[in-house]
Amino acid sequence: MNQVGKKQPFGIPGAEQWTMTSRFGRDYRIMMWKPDTEVPEGGFPVIYMLDANACFGAMTEAVRMHSRGPHRLETTVVVGIGYEGEQPFATERRFYDYTIQAAADELPERKIDAPWPETGGAVHFLKFIEEELKPAIEREVPINQQRQTLFGHSLGGWFALYTLFMKPDAFQVYAAGSPSIWWKNHYLLPVAKRWLTDRELTKPEEKSPLTIFLGVGSLEKPHMIQDAKALSELLRNSSPDMNSEFYLYEEETHLSVIFPFITRVIRNILKPI
Numbered sequence: 479m480n481q482v483g484k485k486q487p488f489g490i491p492g493a494e495q496w497t498m499t500s501r502f503g504r505d506y507r508i509m510m511w512k513p514d515t516e517v518p519e520g521g522f523p524v525i526y527m528l529d530a531n532a533c534f535g536a537m538t539e540a541v542r543m544h545s546r547g548p549h550r551l552e553t554t555v556v557v558g559i560g561y562e563g564e565q566p567f568a569t570e571r572r573f574y575d576y577t578i579q580a581a582a583d584e585l586p587e588r589k590i591d592a593p594w595p596e597t598g599g600a601v602h603f604l605k606f607i608e609e610e611l612k613p614a615i616e617r618e619v620p621i622n623q624q625r626q627t628l629f630g631h632s633l634g635g636w637f638a639l640y641t642l643f644m645k646p647d648a649f650q651v652y653a654a655g656s657p658s659i660w661w662k663n664h665y666l667l668p669v670a671k672r673w674l675t676d677r678e679l680t681k682p683e684e685k686s687p688l689t690i691f692l693g694v695g696s697l698e699k700p701h702m703i704q705d706a707k708a709l710s711e712l713l714r715n716s717s718p719d720m721n722s723e724f725y726l727y728e729e730e731t732h733l734s735v736i737f738p739f740i741t742r743v744i745r746n747i748l749k750p751i
Contacts, residue, residue, distance in 0.1 A: 490538050497562070498614065500606040504575075504599075507531070508611065509558035511538040512619045513545070523554040523625035523747065524615070526607065526649070528576065528634035530558025532566035533736055537629070540740050544748065551748040557615055559607070574599040576630070576637040580662040600640055608648055627651035627747055631736050633658050635692075639666055639709070643673045646688060651747050653691040655739045656698060656732050659705035670709060674716045682719070690722045691746065693739040695730030702732070 493511040500506065509530050513522065527537055538556045545553040561568035579598030588594055615621060628649040630638035635657030642652045643666070659666055677685065690713055692706045703726065710724035725742055727735050 490535060490542075493534075493538060498611065500602070500610055502602045502606065504571075504602075504606070505562060506606070506611075507560040507562055508614075509534045509556075509560060510615065510618065511541070511556045513553040513555070515553060517620050518552070518622075520624070521620035521622035523552075523627070524557060524621050525554055525627045525629055525743075525747075526557045526559065526611075527629040528559055528637065529567060529572065529631060530560030531563070531568065533629075533631070533740070534558030534560065536737055537740050537744075540744055541748075544741075544744055550751055551745070552751050554744075554748060555615070555619055555621065557611070559611070570595045572633055573597055575603040576600060576633040577661060578640070578665070580665075584662045584665075586660070600637060603637070604641055604645065604648070608645070625650060625747075627653060627743070629653040629655075629740075629743060630657075631655040631739075632732065633661070636661050636666065639670075639690075642688070642690065643669050646673075647686055650686065651689045651691070651743075653693075653739070653743045654706075655692075655736055656694050656702055657692065657706055657709075659709060660701060664705070667709070670712060674712070677717060677720075685717075685719055688720045689747075690720070691725070691739075691743055692723070693725040693727060693735060693742060695732060695735035696726055696728045697731045698735070 492514055495507055495509040498506050498508050527533055541554055541556055544551045561571045573595035574597060577597040578600050585594055626649045628638050628641060635654035638652045638654040639657055641648055692710045694703050694706045707724050710722045713720060713722035727738050
């Protein structure tokens, strides 16, 4: 008769998690994976990803796998920002953290019989990342501050783009998967145009190179595809010091597209070794 050993919780080797409370009184479950390799000159690149309860494992394992084999890539620190609880998405929390305030008449009718959750926390959330989380991570592991990526999906993709336009030097790479550009009557589109106009007037030596990835699934709603593609073209045609890439993933839905998009981003930001 086969003997079954004692069952234990499964974890990703090298990953750890803890709770941080922001100065605004909001709790976050922070997840971090750091490579078990020699620190590269200048420190490790880092990927900060939102909705970590849903995606931190996928991102971390993708990074681990791509650091092996004949086509291996350099590795990176992965930092996930999530919430207490066991569900993949903390709906109420993410609606607040990832958005600016929106009135009822600025949003479409909700498909479920419930009001939209509270909105408007993006300013505080970005301050938490910049002023509290990043310094905490940099005390734990050497980080290359010139190689930082922000990865978000859906409303998290909206927040990634919002960060790009509000504080572009916060990260060097912005990855927005299926971004909710429709939010607040397409609020981001005129913001993007004003930002690009201001950027054109900025002296070249005062501008840092930026890379923006936008990805959507072919099975998503047509407006999701059209919005992301239009924004990518707007960014791509604006400045030679900014690289914007748009990817349409065949046969992928709003949620399934997360996984090929993770792989695409990793293969673009990490160097072959």
